[in-house]
Amino acid sequence: MENKLDGSVEGHFEPSYEWQHQEGVDLLLVHLPEFKDKEGLKVQVSNCGVVKISGDGQANQTRLNFLKEIQLRKDHNVDAIKAKFEKGVLKITLPKKSTNESLNEVSNESRFKKFKKVALGVAAIVVVVSAFSGFAYYIYRSTIVKD
Known part of the structure; x- marks a missing residue:
């Protein structure tokens, strides 16, 4: 973490995540307890099947940012991916192809x-x-x- 002149602290962190596999869908749970709302969070899917999750936010006097890239399997339907943020967890739903x-x-x-x-x-x-x-x-x- 890096101290700034105004007393705030800036830091890059690596969020933890876990997979949950269900029939027809995989869930990617990214744990972000430092974030209180979805403000500053972004989920993007590239043409190559890579999910890019990034965030930039403020917690107390600390400015937090992160970037996480995760390669998806070919059996995921990238056109139907959905993301929802609740209680410090970003839940990304990855439906499998029929x-x-x-x-x-x-x-x-x-x-x-x-x-x-x-x-x-x-x-x-x-x-x-x-x-x-x-x-x-x-x-x-x-x-x-x-x-």
Whole structure:
């Protein structure tokens, strides 16, 4: 913590957190007893599936701030995440993707794998045909009698 000229103290702290797993949803509980209300708290989710939790607030003569980043699993539905602050605990609700969404992702993955396999097969055929064509042309050119 750092003392300022006006007598206030500024400090960065690392909040504790815990996971609670329930059917269809995971809960991330971030313990922030120093914060009395949600003022200054921010929860953001990046495109890469990282939850960024930050806070900046005042407790007595101390200015507190923190930043916590937590990587989410791929089975969370990042579009449906909700956060609620009560009694010093920030409760972040992380719904899991439905089985239909998971199957759709698997289906898209297997489509990509099939496409990749077919594309590699076509590329191999093109290479073999090109090699035979080149060899046939070489034979043809070498058998031509020059006058």
